[in-house]
Amino acid sequence: MKARVHVYLKPGVLDPQGQAVATSLNHLGFEEVSAARQGKFIEIDLETADAEEAQKRVAEMCDKLLANPVIENYDIELSA
């Protein structure tokens, strides 16, 4: 089983990387870009068969390590 975890900044937390991406894209002529946000994307291979169990465990991984609750939120997608 595979988990795809997105970790991104909470709304309201300044995202200089995202801003730099948007500005750079504008400079490069992509004027349709009005904003950008940058986050992390972590793909985890799990030796678990049970999806419910996996969901619970991956959430725990996020709380314990993958995300910093002071500034970040996360979401989890599972696939076979």
Added chain:
Amino acid sequence: MKARVHVYLKPGVLDPQGQAVATSLNHLGFEEVSAARQGKFIEIDLETADAEEAQKRVAEMCDKLLANPVIENYDIELSA
């Protein structure tokens, strides 16, 4: 329109971050983790209505700025 871009290392390219994450998760007791890979996740707000046009432009953004074609691949999802 919103684009969600995932940028990740090509298969075979060394991913020290992903390795460190997997090892650390194992140490924390998540023994079911057999591997992890870490990539970037960029969300872009676009002032474009046409999905086909958007797809083409975002691919161009990836080639020019967001991904490093030497070592990275990307995929793009669009949503309204």
Added chain:
Amino acid sequence: MKSAVIVYPGSNCDRDAAVAIERVTGHAPTMVWHGESSLPEGLDFIMVPGGFSYGDYLRCGAIAARSPITADLIKQAEAGVPILGVCNGFQILIEAGLLPGALMRNEGLHFVCERAPLLVETSQTRFTSGYGDTKELTIPIAHHDGNYFADTETLDRLEGEGQVAFRYGNNPNGSARDIAGITNANGNVLGMMPHPERAVDAKHGGTDGVKLFESVMGSVQ
């Protein structure tokens, strides 16, 4: 004076820390490898040095904060032992929950290394008492992720309780309210991005960091 410096894989200011502690206190610290389960007994001072623990992969300090030795560090903090975290050490203390807030990528997105003006915000801590009326120091900085963030409530509390120990004279990284170093509520844990251990020698980075080490030493005697 019995002190220790924790060495994580990827720590790289451990030697700087040891040199500074020995220079100021006259006693060499014990270097404690991260794999050990506990710190020595009866320590007067613990330093968590700078560097790139675990390569700074995932988030700076995140993996180190969850390593076995850090669990014991937390216990020592709770027992009141003075602990100084510098640069990556500050990041580790924050990730370990010993200090509030978060340290994010520098606003300018680049690594910044310079001799920076640093303001002593209070000399009422056990780390800064020696500075007395001295208000401005020059201390080297060298980091990529030193942009201090906390919500308004936390920031107000830190200010209100006198927990802001240092501010930048010339905010190099976008830190909230120019914060460069903070203490915990108890006053025994200080985290700061600038490197006082690189400022204990006129032939290297100046001597403005000496008083910080002298203050801690004085406070334990």
Added chain:
Amino acid sequence: MSQIAPEERDADGITEEIALEHVTSDEYEIILKELGRAPNLVELGIFSVMWSEHCSYKSSRLHLAKFPTSGDKVIYGPGENAGVVDIGDGQAAIFKMESHNHPSFIEPYQGAATGVGGILRDVFTMGARPVALMNALRFGDPKHPKTRQLVAGVTAGIGGYGNCVGVPTVGGETNFDKGYNENILVNAMAVGLADADKIFTAAAREPGFPVLYVGAKTGRDGIHGATMASAEFGEGSEEKRPTVQVGDPFTEKKLIEACLELMAEDAISSIQDMGAAGLTSSSVEMASSGGLGIELDLDHVPQREEAMTAYEMMLSESQERMLMIVKPGREHVAERIFKKWDLDVATIGKTAEHGRLVLRHKGEVVCDLPLDPIGENAPKYDRPHFPAEARAQIDPSDLHQPEHLGETLLQLMATPDMASKRWIWSQYDRHVMADTAASSEDPADAAIVRVHGTNKALAITTDCTPRYCFADPYEGGKQAVAEAWRNLTAVGADPIAITDCLNFGNPERPEIMGQFVGCVEGMAEACKVLSFPVVSGNVSLYNETDGRAIPPTPAVGGLGLIPDMDKRVGFGCMEDGDVILLVGETKGELGASLYMRHIEGKESGNAPRVDLAAEKRHGDYVRGEIRAGRAKAVHDLSDGGLACAAADMAIASGTGIKLAYQGNVPHFAWMFGEDQGRYLIAASAENAEAMLADAKAQSVPVSVIGLAGGRFISINGGHAVDLIALKQAYENWLPDLMGAEPEARAAE
């Protein structure tokens, strides 16, 4: 040899044709003759990388032999992983410079990062703790669309690696020239310290000793990197992309600590890093330099990817790996230490008496080659070469006279080569390890790094003026060495030895080979006269695209010793009222100068001539005055001549200078001429008197040319330019260029 597996083909389609691409048909004939049979694919791959320019030095060896390489301070000269010199008290300094040009152009961040990693390994392989890094960078025209992205990426890569491993990056140099538009140069230098009696070398000593692989696992990265570094860019270089490797400085840091920890035990017999051509070159070099053979079982090589072929394992350039031969029965010591550091360690073979390279994979012998033809007897070419056409001397009276010399100075201070590189070096940790006494930020002509725990210091510099080398390779080669010697002298150091990185175009073109030979001969001459031997170095050829070669760029990395740190000097301590002395003669040489390039807008004129005997005399005099404590500030004269050096001193000291013209050349030629062998010294009036007397006694031309004070640089009371304006011009050029940095990959 009947059991050799005939052919090995892998999933990625590496075929004999691809391997063959890298050996010429003549070379293939030699292989057939040496072996008496056709090589299989693995063997051909091994020949192709070992005979690449990068590994075999086939075009350059003949000429490199012209360098003086010995001296009473030299412990190990070229031939080892790095040069080793004696710095007294039983201590040694170990240093080397290396290029990572091609990978950095293709992928600036990883290319530059892995360049730093590679040069560090060369130094700690020998038992040294790395204590300083330097970098010499050449980028294209600042206005070229790729330049900013390359500057940003290379800077981030050097910082990303060096900062993480915790070795200070203390200095370097940066040039911009359209000649590098399609071929940037990234040269990195590392310096380390060790006890002189605890140096480790690569040559295998005894047969039957176990061969250990340590460090990171082997992947498919960088296959044929060495051959790529030996090919020019052109159509199709896009396809060469997968050869870029990703560096892992965290693993490197652990590898440094683990190796040094193991070196303190009595376990290692010899050791070699896996650099270009990875497992192949390390195993071949260790065995052949020891006159032995080596047998490896590739099944034991720690692998990161599945189903790797022997060909891939032998040619992979995965980073952060070492090969070592340990004393029999001591394998467990290595295992214990490397496991502690969470690194791979595996016994993969043993040394043997037979003088062959024998590889087994999955139970079959996949390679069995005699070592001599691969290494010692690799092809060596005397490529045809002809000298560059001599250029005419510039006569200043033929040039247009600037109206306001202060304005001209202001213009020159904001030119790409002259302007501050703060934007770059402020991203490097220059202070870690607690021994940096002077780095890029400090007004000193060389970086100064204290020898830990002593009052001695190393002085380090990198120098080369490609404008001169292009105008006159021989004089340019001399000048590069002389400038390094001068920079070390200017801080009060005794110059000891150099390393070099010789960056040129395609050696198969006689005019390029002519540049190479000219530069090497000029360097050799300077090294001889200045007693400044070459102890290590690196050659990077084929730096050209579609027939356009880079300017000849023989970068020199100089190392010196300051015996007493209290007698070092910089150029930022000038005070109001100090007398300014000029050491050396001024004829107003404007050929190939910054002035010609930027004010006249021409790349013309001959290179300034270096009178090596005068250079030596002047330098020895300056060093003597520094040691005598008379010189308050010292600065050598280089790009932009006297006026730019005066401006550097004034900006750094916050004090103006009133220059008083003297001599018989036009004012502007006096101010901006780039005559060699010169220094500016600031001293109190009293000390200046004594210095003038010394100069007379030593027949060194020294004259008073100005007085420190005020807020301007002026000449004969006129042409004044404000220090603040000068400083702004100097500081703002690069930040303005990088400003929005739109093309740089924002999402590093």
